[in-house]
Amino acid sequence: MSPDEPRSGARAVDRAIQVLNCFEGDDPELSVSELAHLADLPVSTVHRLAQALVRGRLLDQNPANDRYRIGHGLASLARPALARLGLESAAPHLYTLAAGIRITVSVSVVEDRDAVTVFQARPPVYFCPNQVPPVRQPLRASAVGHALLAPSPISTIAEEHAERRNSQRVRTGGLHTDLDRVRRTGFASELVPTDDPIRAIAVPIAGPDKRVRVALAVQARSARLDADLVRSIVPAMRATAGRIGPLFQTHGGPTDSAFELESR
Structure with a gap:
């Protein structure tokens, strides 16, 4: 493992968090270009991250318009925190x-x-x-x-x-x-x-x-x-x-x- 790999991995996680934070609010649906603008990241990077988040069920992609929204997996992960609160x-x-x-x-x-x-x-x-x-x-x-x-x-x-x-x-x-x-x-x-x-x-x-x-x-x-x-x-x-x-x-x-x- 090269010395750069941990830094690269951490950067990818940070960027994924930036993308998820774009959905803070009243359950919006956002396009790739809107996400790229809000996260201040290249469209190609956002598309790659968004697809990975869809595979992980943290985001969902609306088949009618290809826009992204919060996925059920993220809601499941949040349940323990809501219960704890x-x-x-x-x-x-x-x-x-x-x-x-x-x-x-x-x-x-x-x-x-x-x-x-x-x-x-x-x-x-x-x-x-x-x-x-x-x-x-x-x-x-x-x-x-x-x-x-x-x-x-x-x-x-x-x-x-x-x-x-x-x-x-x-x-x-x-x-x-x-x-x-x-x-x-x-x-x-x-x-x-x-x-x-x-x-x-x-x-x-x-x-x-x-x-x-x-x-x-x-x-x-x-x-x-x-x-x-x-x-x-x-x-x-x-x-x-x-x-x-x-x-x-x-x-x-x-x-x-x-x-x-x-x-x-």
Whole structure:
């Protein structure tokens, strides 16, 4: 075996991961040229990798148009992770909530400085694309991020870093005010400014150890998800969060506080 072979093999794996990461989102179908553009790789390389991934059942090729989509093999590989997180046990509760409030319910976890959507339960009726959140949202600038951050132990950090916090008060004050509001009301709210504004609502999910590393969220057109509907569905969201919280397995460290995020 030549010294170059391990490096070449590792590079092929890295590129295959780049191709798979192109499918992050709402179950898209992508052509070879689209994959090449998204992965920033040559078309010939992407075609070779995609065919290997099809043979491995990690991708599927639609015979009607030759476009690629996530394969059943990848879903099978993901099942242990979903079970370990607790989503398999929580799923019936999430679908019941979605059917009751007639809005898609999403579950997000912390990954670095982002909230990452890992599960969606769609309602049997009244679904529309506005209910699908971005796969990744910044912790400090989204409803689901604020729901994840609000319960974090910022009081201890404030005492330990008082001087540094004072020097950054102007920069972090708005975020801390938002998190205080989440702690008072029990939910986070965000208005996404688009041509047809979208409102997102999120509540924290406390695990068996009482730490919050998971959040439950919904979003819809703000014309529909108005103040009256928010008041109506938040109790149901919080009740579901309370029921499924004990199902989520303890993993990782505590969510970073707002001050820690701002200080990085």
